[in-house]
Amino acid sequence: MTLRFTTTATDGAARCGLVETPRGRFTTPCFMPVGTRGSVKGLSSADLEALGVEVTLANAYHLMLRPGAEVVAGMGGIHRFTAWSGHVLTDSGGYQVLSLAARVDDDGVTFRSTYDGSTHRLTPERAVAVQGLLGADIQMALDVCPPLSSPPGLLRQAVERTVAWGVRARDAHRREGREGQALFGIVQGGIDERLRAESARRTVELDLSGYAIGGLSVGESRSEMLAALAPTVAELPGDRPRYLMGVGDPVGLAEAVALGADMFDCVLPTRLARHGTALTAAGPLRLRNATFAQDAEPIDPTCPCDVCGRWSRAYLRHQLVVGEASARRLITMHNLAWILALVARIRAAVRAGTLTALRAELANRWAHLPAASQ
Amino acid sequence: MTLRFTTTATDGAARCGLVETPRGRFTTPCFMPVGTRGSVKGLSSADLEALGVEVTLANAYHLMLRPGAEVVAGMGGIHRFTAWSGHVLTDSGGYQVLSLAARVDDDGVTFRSTYDGSTHRLTPERAVAVQGLLGADIQMALDVCPPLSSPPGLLRQAVERTVAWGVRARDAHRREGREGQALFGIVQGGIDERLRAESARRTVELDLSGYAIGGLSVGESRSEMLAALAPTVAELPGDRPRYLMGVGDPVGLAEAVALGADMFDCVLPTRLARHGTALTAAGPLRLRNATFAQDAEPIDPTCPCDVCGRWSRAYLRHQLVVGEASARRLITMHNLAWILALVARIRAAVRAGTLTALRAELANRWAHLPAASQ
Numbered sequence: 086m087t088l089r090f091t092t093t094a095t096d097g098a099a100r101c102g103l104v105e106t107p108r109g110r111f112t113t114p115c116f117m118p119v120g121t122r123g124s125v126k127g128l129s130s131a132d133l134e135a136l137g138v139e140v141t142l143a144n145a146y147h148l149m150l151r152p153g154a155e156v157v158a159g160m161g162g163i164h165r166f167t168a169w170s171g172h173v174l175t176d177s178g179g180y181q182v183l184s185l186a187a188r189v190d191d192d193g194v195t196f197r198s199t200y201d202g203s204t205h206r207l208t209p210e211r212a213v214a215v216q217g218l219l220g221a222d223i224q225m226a227l228d229v230c231p232p233l234s235s236p237p238g239l240l241r242q243a244v245e246r247t248v249a250w251g252v253r254a255r256d257a258h259r260r261e262g263r264e265g266q267a268l269f270g271i272v273q274g275g276i277d278e279r280l281r282a283e284s285a286r287r288t289v290e291l292d293l294s295g296y297a298i299g300g301l302s303v304g305e306s307r308s309e310m311l312a313a314l315a316p317t318v319a320e321l322p323g324d325r326p327r328y329l330m331g332v333g334d335p336v337g338l339a340e341a342v343a344l345g346a347d348m349f350d351c352v353l354p355t356r357l358a359r360h361g362t363a364l365t366a367a368g369p370l371r372l373r374n375a376t377f378a379q380d381a382e383p384i385d386p387t388c389p390c391d392v393c394g395r396w397s398r399a400y401l402r403h404q405l406v407v408g409e410a411s412a413r414r415l416i417t418m419h420n421l422a423w424i425l426a427l428v429a430r431i432r433a434a435v436r437a438g439t440l441t442a443l444r445a446e447l448a449n450r451w452a453h454l455p456a457a458s459q
Numbered sequence: 460m461t462l463r464f465t466t467t468a469t470d471g472a473a474r475c476g477l478v479e480t481p482r483g484r485f486t487t488p489c490f491m492p493v494g495t496r497g498s499v500k501g502l503s504s505a506d507l508e509a510l511g512v513e514v515t516l517a518n519a520y521h522l523m524l525r526p527g528a529e530v531v532a533g534m535g536g537i538h539r540f541t542a543w544s545g546h547v548l549t550d551s552g553g554y555q556v557l558s559l560a561a562r563v564d565d566d567g568v569t570f571r572s573t574y575d576g577s578t579h580r581l582t583p584e585r586a587v588a589v590q591g592l593l594g595a596d597i598q599m600a601l602d603v604c605p606p607l608s609s610p611p612g613l614l615r616q617a618v619e620r621t622v623a624w625g626v627r628a629r630d631a632h633r634r635e636g637r638e639g640q641a642l643f644g645i646v647q648g649g650i651d652e653r654l655r656a657e658s659a660r661r662t663v664e665l666d667l668s669g670y671a672i673g674g675l676s677v678g679e680s681r682s683e684m685l686a687a688l689a690p691t692v693a694e695l696p697g698d699r700p701r702y703l704m705g706v707g708d709p710v711g712l713a714e715a716v717a718l719g720a721d722m723f724d725c726v727l728p729t730r731l732a733r734h735g736t737a738l739t740a741a742g743p744l745r746l747r748n749a750t751f752a753q754d755a756e757p758i759d760p761t762c763p764c765d766v767c768g769r770w771s772r773a774y775l776r777h778q779l780v781v782g783e784a785s786a787r788r789l790i791t792m793h794n795l796a797w798i799l800a801l802v803a804r805i806r807a808a809v810r811a812g813t814l815t816a817l818r819a820e821l822a823n824r825w826a827h828l829p830a831a832s833q
Contacts, residue, residue: 124778124785131769152752152777159753160773168769200781378526379533395505395542399534403526404498407574410784411498 146178162220285320390422520552536594600628659694676705764796
C-alpha cells in the first residue's frame with residue numbers, strides 16, 4: 086500500500102488522522118482547494134504554500150484536454166509543472182464528463198471537449214493512465230455520477246458500472262505499476278441509503294488505499310446528504326481515509342466530520358470569493374454591499390490572515406466594484422485561510438472531544454448559507 | 460519646498476538623483492507602475508513591496524468617481540486605503556478627461572463618468588482639491604493634452620490654457636496649505652519644438668517642485684518624441700525632477716534618460732503582461748505562442764525574479780491559454796521586476812558613464828517593439 090492512514094484522535098465517529106505517502110504526510114480532517122486546470126483560481130502555488138495548504142485537487146478531465154496529460158508528463162508531472170511540492174489528488178473526470186451530458190456505455194464515456202468540441206473517450210483504464218501521466222499522489226477511479234433526480238434504475242446502473250470500473254481501474258493501476266500513486270475508489274448510490282451501503286461494501290472489496298463518497302453535494306438538502314453519508318461510512322474500514330467529494334461549507338464540513346469523513350474538496354470558498362462573498366466568524370459577508378463603502382474594518386476582525394491584517398472592507402469593496410482582479414485574489418486568499426483555520430478548529434475539537442459544541446456554534450452562525458454544490 | 464531633488468551622478472545630460480519628501484526618499488531614474496484605480500492591475504500592495512517599487516501612480520480622475528475623493532480621504536488617504544507605504548503620484552485626470560472627448564473651456568473641463576454617464580466638472584482648483592483629499596505625495600496640475608493630429612491653433616490654445624491652469628493650480632495648492640504634498644506642472648506643445656520650449660519656460664516660471672512633460676507618447680514616432688523632449692529638458696532647471704509621462708518601453712526609457720528625464724510611468728509592462736507578452740533580455744516573448752507549450756525554461760533565464768525562479772514558460776502558457784487569472788498576475792510580476800531591473804541598470808550605467816553602450820544594446824534588442832502609448 087503506497088498510502089498509510091493512522092487515526093490519531095477520535096470524538097464519537099469523528100477522527101483525526103495522519104496520511105503518509107511517498108511524498109510526505111498530511112493531517113485529516115483536511116480541506117483540499119480545487120485547482121481544476123493546474124491552479125486554484127487567481128492564486129499561485131507560492132500563495133498556497135503561504136496559506137499552509139497540504140493537498141490540492143486537480144482535474145484529470147481538464148488537464149487531459151489542456152495542456153494534455155502527455156505534456157504534463159513531459160514537463161516532469163503536475164508537481165514540477167505547477168511548481169507545487171505538496172500533495173495532489175486528481176479527480177478522474179467522471180463528474181465533469183457526466184455534467185457535460187456525455188454518452189456513457191458499459192465500457193466507458195465518450196464526450197466532447199469544452200475547449201474545441203473535439204470527441205474524446207475515457208475508460209477506467211485510460212483514466213488511470215491519464216492520472217499516472219499527471220503524476221498525482223492520489224488517483225480517483227473513474228465513476229458514474231448520476232444526477233440527483235435519477236430514477237432507481239439509473240442509480241442502480243451507476244453503482245454497477247462504478248463497481249465494475251473500480252475493478253478495472255484497480256487492475257490497470259496494478260499493471261501500470263506506478264509506485265507512489267495511491268488509488269481511491271468511489272461510492273455512489275444517490276440518496277438511497279441501502280444502495281449507498283451496498284455500493285460502499287462492494288467498493289471496499291476492491292481493497293484500495295482510500296474511499297471517496299461521490300454523487301453527493303449535487304443539489305440534495307444537507308440532511309439528505311448526511312443521511313446518505315452515515316450508512317456509507319458505516320461500511321468503510323477504519324484504516325483508510327474517507328473523502329467526501331464536493332463538500333466545503335462550514336456546517337457540511339463539521340457534520341460530515343462528525344459522521345467520520347476525513348477529506349474534503351469544494352469550489353465554494355474560492356467561488357464565493359470571486360463573487361465578492363467572504364467567510365467570517367459572523368457568517369458570510371457580501372462585500373459588494375454599499376454598507377461597506379467606508380468600513381475600515383478588515384473582512385473578519387478575528388481572522389489572523391494576511392489579508393485581514395492589511396486591507397479594509399472598504400478597499401476590497403472598491404476593488405470589486407471597479408472590477409480589479411486583485412480583489413478576487415485577496416478575498417480568495419482570505420476565504421481559503423478562513424476555511425483552513427475552521428478545519429484546524431474542527432481537528433482541535435475532535436482532539437479535545439468538543440466537536441458537538443463546535444457543530445452547534447456553526448449550525449447557528451451559518452443557518453442561512455445553503456449547502457455547497459460542486 | 461516639500462520636495463527636494465539632488466543629483467547624485469551624471470553621464471552627459473543623463474543623471475541619477477535622489478528625491479526627498481516628507482514620506483521618505485526614492486532614487487531616479489525611476490519607473491512608476493500605474494495603479495489607476497488604487498491597485499496595479501492584478502497585484503496587491505504587498506506584491507509591489509516584494510518587487511521593490513518605490514513610487515506608484517494613481518489616477519485622480521478614476522478615484523474621484525469611484526470610490527470618490529472624499530471617501531478615500533475619510534479612509535485616511537490613498538496610502539492607508541490601499542495599504543501602501545511607498546510614494547504615490549496622482550495624475551490630475553487631464554489625460555483621461557481629454558481622451559474621453561470632454562468639453563474644455565478656459566475655466567476647466569466638463570466630462571461624463573465612464574462608470575454611470577453622470578456629468579462632472581474638473582477645474583485646476585478642483586483637481587488640486589481632489590488630489591489633496593486623496594493624499595498624494597506628488598500632485599499634477601490639471602493640463603490640456605491635445606491629440607497628436609491637432610492643428611497649430613489648438614496646440615497653442617492647449618499651451619496657453621495649461622500655463623494659465625498651472626498658475627491657478629499653484630495658487631490653489633498654496634491656499635490649501637497641504638504640507639507634504641508636492642505639485643508638478645506639465646509642459647505641453649505637441650511635437651512642435653519651439654512651442655515645447657516656450658511651454659517649458661513658462662511652466663518653469665511657476666516655480667513648482669517638479670516638471671512633467673505631457674502630451675507625448677500619444678502616437679508619435681520615438682524620434683519625434685525625443686526631438687520634442689530635448690528642447691523641453693533644455694529649459695527645465697537642474698534642481699527639479701523631470702517626469703516624462705506615459706513612456707515605459709525599454710528603448711524609450713534609456714533614450715529619455717540620456718536626454719535628462721528622471722521619472723517615468725507607463726501601462727506598457729503591465730498591459731503587455733495581461734495580453735501574454737513578457738519582457739526579456741532577448742526581447743519580447745509572446746507566451747501564448749505554441750512554441751512554448753513544452754518549454755521548461757523560465758520566461759527569462761537571466762532574470763532573478765521570483766516568477767522566473769519558479770515557473771516555466773510551458774506552465775504560464777497553459778494558464779494563459781485556459782484563461783487562468785494567475786498567469787496574468789505572474790507575468791505582470793515578472794514584467795515589472797524586469798523593467799525595474801532595467802531602470803536599475805540604467806542608473807548603474809549613468810553612474811559608470813556607460814549609458815551610451817547600454818542604449819546601443821537596447822536599441823538592437825528592442826528594434827521591433829513599437830514605442831509605448833499611454
